[in-house]
Amino acid sequence: MTNYELELRQFIVENFLFGKEDAPLANGDSLLELGIIDSTGVLELVSFLEQKYGFTIQDEELVPENLDSIDRLVQFVRRKAEIAA
Amino acid sequence: MCGIAGILNLTGEPVDPCLPRRMIERLRHRGPDGVGYYADAGVGLGHARLSILDLAGGHQPMSNEDQSLWITFNGEIFNYVELREELVRRGHQFATRSDTEVILHAYEEYGEACVRHFNGQWAFAIWDTRARTLFLSRDRLGVRPLFYRASREQFAFASEIKSILALPGVPREIDPIALDQIFTFWVSLLPPGHSMTVDGGVVTVKRYWEPRFATTTNGAHSEDYYADALRDLLRDATRLRLRSDVPVGAYLSGGLDSTVITALIRQCSDVELRTFSITFDDPEFDESAFQREATRFLQTDHQEVRCSYADIGRVFPDMIWHTEKPVLRTAPAPLFLLSKLVRDHQYKVVLTGEGSDEILGGYDIFKEAKIRRFWSAQPDSRLRPTLLKRLYPYLPNLQNQSSAYLQAFFHVGSQDTADPFFSHVPRWELTARSKTFFSDAVRAETEGYDGYAELRTMLPADYHRWDPFCQAQHLETGHLLPGYILSSQGDRMAMAHSVEGRFPFLDYRVVEFAAGLAPSLKMKVLDEKHLLKRCAKDLIPPSVRARSKQPYRAPDGKSFFHSARPGYVDELLAPERVRKDGLFHPQAVAKLAQKFREGKAIGIKDNMALTGILSTQLLVDQYITHFGERDSHD
Known part of the structure; x- marks a missing residue:
């Protein structure tokens, strides 16, 4: 498990599932379909990403293609980090 | 307004006289002005009185002339004057001026169908000593509560659950399924618009009324015609609700509904009018600017209670003692403080604007469903989602969302628009997220329970043919209105301080009229309560009429x-x-x-x-x- 994956999983499980996973959250699971994330949750997630990784997320990047599963988040963070570097 | 309770021993054993007293003691906040009891073989009735009509003669439990019928009654029959005249013409003789006695004579005259003649808000039980039957009824919309518990040996009823829990042998346990529905104990509630009979141990529950939100007007007349008709009905509903032997005040939130009712009171009465409001320290919730404008315009003697975070936190435990069930919002707490303000000013009765949002189409959820349906027809549209942002200007978190996320949150494209619960599913699913906090034991007990399936069995037979707007109105009026607005926010918060709420919008004539209106008269494009705004022209300050709806909310966390x-x-x-x-x-x-x-x-x-x-x-x-x-x- 990569660092990104560990950190993102921990944030989601702690912050949205309050440490209580009914079934282990798979990396490909949709956060929307599982009802894990709501409109506030998106903003919490974005705020976490910006604070933790020090980049800025543009409005047009706020789409499920970037943020809706652990896999997609890892890829998104990796891409942003590469651009920043 | 009062508290009622009673016991019927189905074995015929005499009722321990201590028990009705113990039950009524738990209801004294509902009726601090006096108590009364009646005992017959196997039966005990109790009553805690809040004197509003016929202060000298309205003691309860009350009997008819030959003492063959005994009643314990909570509520008001607002058309009792007209019913009394009719019953006198039919040969009935009255000993008091009270509406309670009118119920007894109407029962003698019309039997169980008497409730169809009543315009009011009631919960009552009539013991027929000859037939040895107990007849109970609850008003059409569910303004007044009536809980009961039937076992093989005993039938018990009361205005509040705590009164039934005062009886020995009644388990004080949380029912997990009830918790899933946000109810609580192993006690039943007679649904609105229903009566029940207990006869020889057999309990029969019958519906006598249900609002049918099926359009009957079809635009046969002009908007002005319907606006005038609505205004006339509302004025008469208000006039009837001013019948009282004690002063009547009004709640004034600063919104359209309560301001209309206050204006109609001014038209019906010359007496100085006192109004009462909640204001909030937190400007996100405060409407005091509109309240003051309305009181200036309508020249009322205005009182307000200011509500802080600390106030809500402080009264929340007392609030829960009165709601008797869990809540997901703190909104009842300021209403608890408001009824105290009313009582501190020696008022017992207030008129309010409750019910208007349900019957005349004011809630955001109606608008939201309309937009979601509109967007679902073109899920790829870039402009249609912007309507949702405009709908919730008071929810900043929604303003920053992309279309893709809005589409997901509001189930656009993913939910069948023919779903009978289309309007409410996104909100109910959001609410259901709270259940993820249930313990493993509660989750195991509620696992097989399907609230949607249960609700589906309760829908009217022709519901699927109704306009979607009418379907959403049915869900609000038939379930959420009695289940939360009229109970946790209504009866229980007002009665906590011995205050009776009266609701002109819930006069059954107004409800039936509104139910038959074409949806476009209630929400014209996205203009909520369109017809009410039209009928409020010249009645209320233009700014209050023109303002966009702000739902009543209070700070939670x-x-x-x-x-x-x-x-x-x-x-x-x-x-x-x-x-x-x-x-x-x-x-x-x-x-x-x-x-x-x-x-x-x-x-x-x-x-x-x-x-x-x-x-x-x-x-x-x-x-x-x-x-x-x-x-x-x-």
């Missing part, structure tokens, strides 16, 4: 996690306490509480979960752990 946190919060949310009470997952609750302590919980979902958990924990504390310790008069 901040009321428990502000600079001075109420002591019970940490105690009830502590892992060891949560584990002992057994309803929620201790670690998950601890993490949620920590999120609030750190100021990171800002969303509706977290706030609802916190309020739901805290209110349930308070119920356990007050009704299971320490039930006998609470002063009956509280």
